[in-house]
Every structure is written in structure tokens, then in C-alpha cells.
Amino acid sequence: MSDDKPRVVLTGAAGKLGRVVLRDLLDHDYRVLALDQVPPPGLVEGDDAQFVRIDLTDHGAVTEAVAGRTEERGGPFAGVVHLGAIPAPGLAPNGVTFRNNATATWNVFDAARAAGVRNVVWASSETVLGLPFEAAPPPYAPLDEEYRVRPESTYSLVKSLEEEMAQHFCRWEPSLTMTGLRFSNVMHVEDYARFPSFDHDPALRKWNLWGYVDARDGAQAVRLALQRRGPGVEVCIVANADTVMSRSSASLMAEVFPGVEVRRELGEHETLLSIDKARRVLGYEPRHSWRDHV
Structure with a gap:
């Protein structure tokens, strides 16, 4: 590994x-300590990456890894990116999801603080906005970060607690910079072939206001968050600039959520998960769209 590149931990x-964040960081001259239970696909000889198998609920193992004790000359790290989790509701019993995700995130936050790492980026979730919008509609559109979180699942509840944890970690350690990225539904290019099928029934994707994020744009947001300066916590919605639908955003809201306030005039396919804060705070600008591939 080249010692003149910044080194980061990626769970x-x-x-x-x-896997897309890993490749993006390597392509932008970072060295990466890649933590997971299985090796990341796509690593090749010559990559500035080290893979270490880890259980993120093991506090001692996480503390050692973030302190650089995976090799005799490991660390220090310029930042920690925490993406490791049971990634959605319904994949495990609620108690398992809570125990795994809450413990893993506390372990990572605590290990970063103990090791003196001052920049932490982690995956929050669009679900804290009140998803899925089946039982209760959104409070307004486009959604933003200005209203109190509304978790509707144990998975989302943990994401809400992670945001609260970050506030207190930064209160305890005022030099910390912590950025929570409320990722929308992550998509790869191969996922886009089915997007046109959503058009026949707008209710199919109303659960997240027809949002998505291309994994490459999600990786961009992570990298920009690592570059953020200034202490304290910021949370930003990270979505693509458009929706998954061919129909206009205004017509979708009028048909599916007629009683919900639309707070401004909408662009033709404008996202209903506002990325204005991510643009302002991170300099984020989506570069990809499913429309370029279908």
C-alpha cells in the first residue's frame, strides 16, 4: 500500500x-481497510485495500480494527465509513435486527472516538422519514430533513437511534465530524430493466415516493461526506434527481396522495425526496439516471 494516500475504514x-463505495474510494486515491463477513467482490492484485473478516457486534474486534491493529503497521485512519448492517426490514426477526444493527453502530462510533478518528460517515436511511407510506401519508412533498423522524419498523427505529447517538458522540467529543446519509433505495444498472414496469401501477412504488439512488451516486455522497469540514452532525437525504417513474412527479402526487401538500412547483420527474441539503452541505450532484440505461 502507498503511504501517501489517506486511509479509511469501510464496514x-x-x-x-x-462494493461500489470501495471501488470509488480506491479510484479516488484512498487506501481502504475493508471490513465485512465475506470478501468484497472485484478486488484485484494491486488495489490499495486490505480485507479483514469481522463481526461488527464484537466490540473488541471493532476497536482493534479501527485502531489499526489488523497488522503491525496499520492505521492511523483519516475516516470511518460505516455501511455494515442487516440492510432492510423483514430480513431477520426484529430482535435480531435491533441487536445487530444498534450494537454494530455503537461499536463503530465508540471505536472511532477511542482511536482519535475525527470523521465518521454512516448509512442512515430514507425509512426514518416515515416509510413505507402505506399506513400514513408523507407530511408534505418534497420530503426533507426538517421534520422529526417517524420510524415505522424496527430497522428504521435503529436508524433513528443512530442519528441520536451521533448527536451525543459529537457533544461528548466536539471535534468529531459525523455525517449520516439517508440513502434511498440503492440500485445498480442491472436493476433498471424493470423500472418501466412500475408505470402501470403507481401504487407499486408509492412506499418511498418513487425514489431511488444509483449506487455510483451513493458512493459519490460517501466520498464527499469524508471531505466535509466542520465539527458536528449533519444528516442528508441521498437520492437521485429523478423518480423511478415515466410519469410526472406532480401527476403522481395528485393521483396517489391528493391530500398531501406539495410545497413548490415540481420539475417533470423531480425527486420527491429532496436532495437540496446534500447539494448544499456536501456538494452532491447525481450523475446517473435509470433513463440513461433503458
Whole structure:
């Protein structure tokens, strides 16, 4: 590994988003300690990456890894990116999801603080906005970060608690910079072939206001968050600039959520998960769209 490149810890490096984040960081001259339970696909000889198998609920193992004690000359790290988790509701019993995700995140936050790492980026979730919008409609559109979180699942509840944890970690350690990225539904290019099928029934994707994020744009947001300066916590919605639908965003809201306030005039396919804060705070600008591939 080249010592003149910044080195970061990446948990969940083999996941749907993590593998793309890993490649993006390597392509932008970072060295990466990749943590997961299985090796990330796509690593090749010569990559500035080290894979370490880990159980993120093991506090001692996480503390050692973030302190650089995976090799005799490991660390220090310029930042920690925490993506590792049971990635959605319904994949495990609720108690398992809570125990795994809450413990893993506390372990990572605590290990970063103990090791003196001052920049932590982690995956929050669009679900804290009140998804899925089946039982209760959104409070308004486009959604933003200005209203109190509304978790509707144990998975989302943990994400809400992670955001609260970050507030207190930064209160305890005022030099910390912590950025929570409320990722929308992560998609790869191969997922886009089915998007046109959503048009026949707008209710199919109303659960998240027809949002998505291309994994490459999600990786961009992670990298920009690692570059954020200034202490304290920021949470940002990270979605693509458009929806998954061919129909206009205004017509979708009028048909499916006629009683919900639309707070401004909408662009033709404008996302209903506002990315204005991510643009302002991170300099984020989506570069990809499913429309370029279908």
C-alpha cells in the first residue's frame, strides 16, 4: 500500500452499496481497510485495500480494527465509513435486527472516538422519514430533513437511534465530524430493466415516493461526506434527481396522495425526496439516471 494516500475504514464493504463505495474510494486515491463477513467482490492484485473478516457486534474486534491493529503497521485512519448492517426490514426477526444493527453502530462510533478518528460517515436511511407510506401519508412533498423522524419498523427505529447517538458522540467529543446519509433505495444498472414496469401501477412504488439512488451516486455522497469540514452532525437525504417513474412527479402526487401538500412547483420527474441539503452541505450532484440505461 502507498503511504501517501489517506486511509479509511469501510464496514459493509461487500454489500450492494459497499462494493461500489470501495471501488470509488480506491479510484479516488484512498487506501481502504475493508471490513465485512465475506470478501468484497472485484478486488484485484494491486488495489490499495486490505480485507479483514469481522463481526461488527464484537466490540473488541471493532476497536482493534479501527485502531489499526489488523497488522503491525496499520492505521492511523483519516475516516470511518460505516455501511455494515442487516440492510432492510423483514430480513431477520426484529430482535435480531435491533441487536445487530444498534450494537454494530455503537461499536463503530465508540471505536472511532477511542482511536482519535475525527470523521465518521454512516448509512442512515430514507425509512426514518416515515416509510413505507402505506399506513400514513408523507407530511408534505418534497420530503426533507426538517421534520422529526417517524420510524415505522424496527430497522428504521435503529436508524433513528443512530442519528441520536451521533448527536451525543459529537457533544461528548466536539471535534468529531459525523455525517449520516439517508440513502434511498440503492440500485445498480442491472436493476433498471424493470423500472418501466412500475408505470402501470403507481401504487407499486408509492412506499418511498418513487425514489431511488444509483449506487455510483451513493458512493459519490460517501466520498464527499469524508471531505466535509466542520465539527458536528449533519444528516442528508441521498437520492437521485429523478423518480423511478415515466410519469410526472406532480401527476403522481395528485393521483396517489391528493391530500398531501406539495410545497413548490415540481420539475417533470423531480425527486420527491429532496436532495437540496446534500447539494448544499456536501456538494452532491447525481450523475446517473435509470433513463440513461433503458
